[in-house]
Amino acid sequence: MKHVRIFLLMVALTFAVGAFAQAGAPAKSASPAPQAQTAPEQASIASVVDSQISQYEKNVVGVAEAMPDDKYNFTPSSLKIPGAAYDNVRTFAELVKHTATANYRFWTTLTGDKMPANIKGPNGPDELKTKAEIVKFLKDSFEVGHRAAKTITAQNTLEELPFFRGTQPRLYIATATVIHAADEYGQMVEYLRMNGIVPPASRGRM
Amino acid sequence: MVNDDKEERFLMKYVKLFCLLLIAALSTGMQAQTGGSQPAQPQAASPAQPQAAKPAPSIASSVDREVTILEREFVSVAEAMPEDKFNFTPEGMNIQGSDYKKVRTFAEQVKHVATANYGLWAAVTGEKPPYDVSDDEKGPDSVKTRAEIIKFLKDSFAAGHRAAQSLTPENSSETVTTFFGPTPKIFAATFAVAHAFDHYGQMVEYLRMNGIVPPPSRPQPKK
Numbered sequence: 001m002k003h004v005r006i007f008l009l010m011v012a013l014t015f016a017v018g019a020f021a022q023a024g025a026p027a028k029s030a031s032p033a034p035q036a037q038t039a040p041e042q043a044s045i046a047s048v049v050d051s052q053i054s055q056y057e058k059n060v061v062g063v064a065e066a067m068p069d070d071k072y073n074f075t076p077s078s079l080k081i082p083g084a085a086y087d088n089v090r091t092f093a094e095l096v097k098h099t100a101t102a103n104y105r106f107w108t109t110l111t112g113d114k115m116p117a118n119i120k121g122p123n124g125p126d127e128l129k130t131k132a133e134i135v136k137f138l139k140d141s142f143e144v145g146h147r148a149a150k151t152i153t154a155q156n157t158l159e160e161l162p163f164f165r166g167t168q169p170r171l172y173i174a175t176a177t178v179i180h181a182a183d184e185y186g187q188m189v190e191y192l193r194m195n196g197i198v199p200p201a202s203r204g205r206m
Numbered sequence: 207m208v209n210d211d212k213e214e215r216f217l218m219k220y221v222k223l224f225c226l227l228l229i230a231a232l233s234t235g236m237q238a239q240t241g242g243s244q245p246a247q248p249q250a251a252s253p254a255q256p257q258a259a260k261p262a263p264s265i266a267s268s269v270d271r272e273v274t275i276l277e278r279e280f281v282s283v284a285e286a287m288p289e290d291k292f293n294f295t296p297e298g299m300n301i302q303g304s305d306y307k308k309v310r311t312f313a314e315q316v317k318h319v320a321t322a323n324y325g326l327w328a329a330v331t332g333e334k335p336p337y338d339v340s341d342d343e344k345g346p347d348s349v350k351t352r353a354e355i356i357k358f359l360k361d362s363f364a365a366g367h368r369a370a371q372s373l374t375p376e377n378s379s380e381t382v383t384t385f386f387g388p389t390p391k392i393f394a395a396t397f398a399v400a401h402a403f404d405h406y407g408q409m410v411e412y413l414r415m416n417g418i419v420p421p422p423s424r425p426q427p428k429k
Contacts, residue, residue, distance in 0.1 A: 083417040169263040186407020
């Protein structure tokens, strides 16, 4: 939880700086100023989303880089834990590729970018095999995320965009993608520990 | 392809939930909050026609949808672990070459998430949690049994719904003091969901180590 505390502190500082930067405007506007009232708030929501993307970018990229190349196709089923239920689960590489693929799929909805043509299924491009290729794919997907966060404006925060077979607000799609990555991250953490590797975010703790 | 099937279930799972939530929102007449510059529906122009239009999305409904999805998935995983395995830790399995020293037990994972939920969501609403959540790592000592822990968890989600529903365009950026530090309301509300899903991913593995397929990953009955 230490890293969460530090991160939240950074977020608070970011917002404090933002608020300070906006302090040039009168605290109590004497005349109607709808732009001045809404713009800082919407900018803050975009910043919040971008902060969360940064947090899980750090986490997911951290574990993706921590797994050695020769363990990238590790799956817990190989451990043959008596009584375990690990049939047909994703390998570590597939978890990373799946996360990156979802990042692309959802965040490109916000940016309007085309999905990379080589993404055919939920686990991303088949031709990406090596750790270096997969980590690059992951990092590129978070880059789309940062651009997606920056698209959020006062006018479009609640704009409905295609999501699965329906529509959802821009804000929801942006943050649900982070949540999905967090879920997969939790699984990757366990895959690392099964291989004797303490996840970077947990190192140096009791 | 197993993973294609999983993806399809992932798709359907959320589609179904969204439809359910949409129906619920329509039936309860959830009030819409526009995004400030987004014009409100000009309902005053036709006061004699109280048609049930699809409510405009709001910050509150958007965040509450995330809390609802998390609650359903997380509680199902917590409840899937039997009582006699609730204090399971992978450390006890002695997996060759692993490093599970001093990791949380399954029960501690659930308590930690419920505690963090309260720490973030109660800060948004300004309410005082009915539990002692001062130790954000371990949670309240008074909560021990599986039943107590699951009730604690469910209660924390009730706080999550209240927090989400309290959000407005006007207050989303207000800074509140969580026990992690000061943070904007919208961040506290949504980060709690991401944090919980992080632990959910770990708990899923704890279940599988015990031969239990997580409920959201089980084959869904075909209609």
